[in-house]
Amino acid sequence: MNNELNRQKAPVYHQITKIDIPTVKSGRLANQMPYHILNGGSQELVYLELKFNAGHTYAEVLVSTFTTAMLVGGTKHHNAKQIADAFEFYGAEVRADSNSDHAMLSLFCMNKYLDKLLPLFCELIEESVFPESELQIMIADRKHKYVVNHTKTSVLASDAMYKMVFGPHTYGRRAKLTDYDNVNSDTLRQFYAKHFCAANGKLLIAGYVTENVLRSIDATIGQLTTGQPVAPHTMPIEPVSGDKTQIIKMTDAVQSSLRMGLATIRMDHPDYHKLHMLTMVLGGYFGSRLMTNIRKEKGYTYGIYSILFPQIQSGLLRVMGDIKSGYSPQVADEVRKEMQKLKDQPISNAEMALVRNYMMGEMLQMFDGPFTSCDAVAKAIDMGVGIQYFEDEQNSILNTTPVELQEIANKYFDLDHLATAIAGNE
Amino acid sequence: MILFDRFELENGLQVIVHQDKTTPIVAVNLLYKVGARNETPERTGFAHLFEHLMFDGSKNISDFDQQLQLAGGECNAFTNNDYTNYYLTLPKQNIETAFWLESDRMLELGITKEKLEIQKGVVIEEYNQRYLNKPYGDWMLIMRYLAYKKHPYMWPTIGKDTLEIKYASLDEVNSFFYNYYAPNNAILVVAGDVETKQIRQLTEKWFGPIPRRDTRIAPLPTEPEQKIPQFLLLKRHEPLNAIYKGFHMDGRLGSRYHAADLISDILSGGESSRLTQHLVKEQKIFTNVNAYITGEIDPGLFIVEGKLSDGVTFAQAEECISNELKSIWNSPISETELTKVKNNIEVKKTISEVNVLNKAMNLAYFEMLGDANLINTDVDNYQRITASDISQTAMQLFRRENCTTIHYKSAQKSKQ
Numbered sequence: 001m002n003n004e005l006n007r008q009k010a011p012v013y014h015q016i017t018k019i020d021i022p023t024v025k026s027g028r029l030a031n032q033m034p035y036h037i038l039n040g041g042s043q044e045l046v047y048l049e050l051k052f053n054a055g056h057t058y059a060e061v062l063v064s065t066f067t068t069a070m071l072v073g074g075t076k077h078h079n080a081k082q083i084a085d086a087f088e089f090y091g092a093e094v095r096a097d098s099n100s101d102h103a104m105l106s107l108f109c110m111n112k113y114l115d116k117l118l119p120l121f122c123e124l125i126e127e128s129v130f131p132e133s134e135l136q137i138m139i140a141d142r143k144h145k146y147v148v149n150h151t152k153t154s155v156l157a158s159d160a161m162y163k164m165v166f167g168p169h170t171y172g173r174r175a176k177l178t179d180y181d182n183v184n185s186d187t188l189r190q191f192y193a194k195h196f197c198a199a200n201g202k203l204l205i206a207g208y209v210t211e212n213v214l215r216s217i218d219a220t221i222g223q224l225t226t227g228q229p230v231a232p233h234t235m236p237i238e239p240v241s242g243d244k245t246q247i248i249k250m251t252d253a254v255q256s257s258l259r260m261g262l263a264t265i266r267m268d269h270p271d272y273h274k275l276h277m278l279t280m281v282l283g284g285y286f287g288s289r290l291m292t293n294i295r296k297e298k299g300y301t302y303g304i305y306s307i308l309f310p311q312i313q314s315g316l317l318r319v320m321g322d323i324k325s326g327y328s329p330q331v332a333d334e335v336r337k338e339m340q341k342l343k344d345q346p347i348s349n350a351e352m353a354l355v356r357n358y359m360m361g362e363m364l365q366m367f368d369g370p371f372t373s374c375d376a377v378a379k380a381i382d383m384g385v386g387i388q389y390f391e392d393e394q395n396s397i398l399n400t401t402p403v404e405l406q407e408i409a410n411k412y413f414d415l416d417h418l419a420t421a422i423a424g425n426e
Numbered sequence: 427m428i429l430f431d432r433f434e435l436e437n438g439l440q441v442i443v444h445q446d447k448t449t450p451i452v453a454v455n456l457l458y459k460v461g462a463r464n465e466t467p468e469r470t471g472f473a474h475l476f477e478h479l480m481f482d483g484s485k486n487i488s489d490f491d492q493q494l495q496l497a498g499g500e501c502n503a504f505t506n507n508d509y510t511n512y513y514l515t516l517p518k519q520n521i522e523t524a525f526w527l528e529s530d531r532m533l534e535l536g537i538t539k540e541k542l543e544i545q546k547g548v549v550i551e552e553y554n555q556r557y558l559n560k561p562y563g564d565w566m567l568i569m570r571y572l573a574y575k576k577h578p579y580m581w582p583t584i585g586k587d588t589l590e591i592k593y594a595s596l597d598e599v600n601s602f603f604y605n606y607y608a609p610n611n612a613i614l615v616v617a618g619d620v621e622t623k624q625i626r627q628l629t630e631k632w633f634g635p636i637p638r639r640d641t642r643i644a645p646l647p648t649e650p651e652q653k654i655p656q657f658l659l660l661k662r663h664e665p666l667n668a669i670y671k672g673f674h675m676d677g678r679l680g681s682r683y684h685a686a687d688l689i690s691d692i693l694s695g696g697e698s699s700r701l702t703q704h705l706v707k708e709q710k711i712f713t714n715v716n717a718y719i720t721g722e723i724d725p726g727l728f729i730v731e732g733k734l735s736d737g738v739t740f741a742q743a744e745e746c747i748s749n750e751l752k753s754i755w756n757s758p759i760s761e762t763e764l765t766k767v768k769n770n771i772e773v774k775k776t777i778s779e780v781n782v783l784n785k786a787m788n789l790a791y792f793e794m795l796g797d798a799n800l801i802n803t804d805v806d807n808y809q810r811i812t813a814s815d816i817s818q819t820a821m822q823l824f825r826r827e828n829c830t831t832i833h834y835k836s837a838q839k840s841k842q
Contacts, residue, residue: 005635007486007530011522013497020450042448043780072697081707084697089766091773110773137707144713144733147665151561252663255554286491299547302555322555324547354495361498364517368451371780 016360019367019394024377024387029222033198037214038206038377040370044111046207047371048217049378050125054103054195057170057232057313060187061179066138067188067195068098071105073134075123080134086120094121100171101232101312102382103195111208118220125196126224130185143180150177153250154322157257157423160246161318164419165261169235171311197227204381206374237263237314239417245332248423256328256424258304260319260335264412267310267383273396274408275317279308281347281355281405282338283319285362289338290319294331300324304331310383317412328422336418342409346402359397363390428785428801431622432793435629437638438610442789442798443625444617446782452618453515454524455786456532457794459613460606461508462585463578463646463724471549471585472594474505476602478545480512485534490527497523506583508723509794515783518619522628529632532612535603539596550588557584561664565731565832569672572656573727573830577649608639613793617786649674649725656830661837667734668834669743672727673823675719678795684807685819686719686728689754691767692816693717693730698766700750701732710735711746723795727830728823740833754820758813771808 025037056064072094073080087094092109107121149155159174166172203221205213250256265272283290283306290304304321323331347355367373367390380389430444465472480503481490494501499516514524557563567582574580585591614633616625652674676683694701694717701715715732730751734743778784785801792800 005631007526007533010493010496011526013523014517014519016498016517041780043776045776045780081698081703084703085766088696088698089762089769091770110776134707137710140710140735141706141713144666148561148733151663151665153559253559255551255559285495287489287495295548296544299544300551302548302552322551322559324551324554354492357498358495361495361517362500364498365451365500365515368449368782369780 015357016364017398019360019364021387021390021394022367022370022373029198029203029218031198031222031224031226033201033203033221033224035203035205035217036377036381037209038204038370038374039209041207044208045108045371046111046114046205046209046213047106047108047374048121048221049104049106049204049206049374050201050221051102051104051204051378051382052195052201053101053230053232054191054200055099055101056173057100058195058230059191061173061175062183063187063191064098064103066135066183067191068096068103068105069138070130070135070188071096071124071128073138074129074131075127076129077123077127078120079131083120083124087117090117092117094124111210111213114213115216118216122220122224125221128192130188130192132185135183135185135188139180139183143177146175146177146180153253153255153257153423156248156250157259157421158320160248160421160423161259161261161419164240164244164246164421165263165316166314167238167240169237169313170233171237171314195230198224199227199229202381204374204378206370206377232312234313239263240419244418245420246422247426248421249426250423251425253325253424255322255325256422256426258319258321258323258328258331259421260332260418262317262414262418264308264315264317266312266315267380267389268385271408271411272315273393274400274404275412276308276393277355277359277397277400278342278405278408278412279306279317280359281351282306282342285355285358287354287358289342290321290335293334293338294321294323300327300331310379312383323424325425328424328426332420332422336415339409339413339415339418342406343413346406349402352402356397360394363394363397428779428789430789430798432798433626435609435634437634437636438608439629439633440613440793441625441629442613442615442793443620443622444615444782444785444789445620445622446617446785447619449618449782450518451515451782452518452521452524452616452620453513453783453786454521454528455511455513455615455617455783455790456528457613457615457790458510458512458607459611459794460510461506462581462583463507464606464643465578465581467578467581469590469594469598470581471553471583471588471591472598472602473510474583474585475545475549475591475594476599477503477505477510478549479535479537479542479599480531482541482545483536484531485536487527487530488536490531493527494523499523506722507579511787511790513783513787521616521618521620525628525632528614529636532607532609532633533636535599537596537599542594542596542599546591546594549591553584553588562668562834565670565834568658568660568832569670569727569729569830572658572832573652573672573674574649576647577724578646579649579722579724579726604639605641606643608641609633609636610638611641611643613790615786615790615793617782617789646724652828652830655827657833658831659833659835661835664834664836667740667836669732669734669740669747670832670834671730671747672830673828674725675728675823677725678721678723680725682815682819682822685811685815686823687721688767688808688811689816689820689823690717690719690728691770692754692759692763693750695767695770701730704750705732705746709746711738711743740835744831751820751824755817755824759816761813764811764813764816768809771805775805
């Protein structure tokens, strides 16, 4: 039988033409907080993610960061150690984190411990007290991290790129070391009181979500104070003006970091799906144009990528790679050339098929259980496009043509406004 | 309970099949029993360089990634000191593509001199990105060099330096391949909505014709017991003072491995752990402190590391660490503390069973250790540990002479 084996010929593969997008059940808790349930999985694990409209955009620098991080720093009834003990005893993970748009508090635990943990979880949202001693420990830690991070080429290049792309907008704002000394617990308390309430938040529940789970949640999180919604400070985003290239000289660096960025459309824009696909062609997967050119053919990098990063007020097209010393300016030129090529010529049908199949496969994998998809689903909910986004994405992947991608490249690959930051010995 | 079937081909390839009907994805994991520990001292980093070459085309397939992407799949691989692991996931209806791809690169590679040179460049940039171009990035390189005198764990997976990789030749690549990338030195795991019969058929079809190879795998030297503490002071441009300590511990199958693992959780698993509570929160000696194990098959290292708070001396910091480690064996740990770390083991196990790729990787790993069923039973080795096991293990582990210490003294300190 082995004589028949032809190793040169690929086995027949099947096109994926339909992915089962899970349904998301949405509703409101007793206090009107909206919730979304992503049910599934065979393990009895549940993940709760509370998001508040309380990201960095909603306050002065570092206020959202520290308010969120300090949610586990002490409540009226429990100190930081008691809080950590209580969650960690059951192997539960509590995370408090913030980004430009949102403050997030999450809980990941086994179903059987949920009822024991929910009351304390609610305390964090409603009765945190921001003890000065804990705050000072956290400030010292964050300052150390800041100092360490700011010796890294990746951090310096990325910060410079964000500043160039978003200018005075809060998306481009970065903390200075001295800002850490101005953080004070009164400001955090005020921010907390106004922003961390049911009317200003939403809840994602993922995993093994039974009726009982929802009932327990409604009896706890559903009883939190309703409060008032808070509107974000919106600001227009001006295209980069002046110098669009910045080189941060670091003579000790053995490698340099290249970060390029361009403000672009939001996730709710009808072209977003196609732009996502185009970004994939450029640098979104191992076989992409950038990986082929810079890694595979030249060996100048371990990895170079482009991604489309959604935010409430503006999308961001980002290119990043850590590059062999001395070659970053040349690689930046190559990136621009690759973008120009996508504007000049439609991609081949073969490449189109490759990207299409890859993206369908990636999406199929993403929807393999609630925990692999909850980040993407949460993002879609946050950006206001909901689960329908993924149906549309699927249609777009299957039906977009090379000519349409070329049109999108010409519409959105605005090389005149592409910011380039390089940190290293260049 | 993870159920699986196991069979072996005539050429020695070990195969494990785990059925999970709940997922549209199938995971294919191929583990080769070769890692950095099998390298010669003058070609360190070679096993990892080799992993890169495995994606650079095989006898009949010029572009591995492209073929996989066409079938909607994703792949990656990692090398560590003990083994090299290749894994891919793809829609279950396209499973045969995985067999085609993986069997062809086990059969014969398609490496050219040019491709080799390019991959050397990529690996050198990986070396720079991960180890050199960030503060403290080289601590593990130095730690291994100081802590091991005989065993090849004395060098890291990435290699002692980038020069050795630079000199690797095509002949060396080929002889490495035929010696280690043999069906009789590999474990294949398939997990997903599959039947064992179907997998047996596919394995026979694609891997069956690959001949068994005459592998020569040198026995590894045993690391002698460390009798004298090792110490190195580094004056660097690193931004903060830092301490790294490594204690020799049992290998993966050693009797005290699991207790040592739990000790690392007691010391630094989460905010409620001892080092964080005592040394960061209460005494403010460190702004950040961690303990963990390297988790290797042969005797590995138990690591304690921390960044010193401003104004704290190395002597103070060392004394505080020492007191914390002593207290593990001086005073028995409480029932609550022991239950906590065991609860965490239970949760970790539950999480590890969520996804097929994870299950496939773990089955291959445990089979390499000797029995894939350890995926189900290894957790018992944790559950049966007593407070007295913990203190005895700690006493053995945290001896002064068993320790290697590195101090990074910040030369920029005065600027702050």
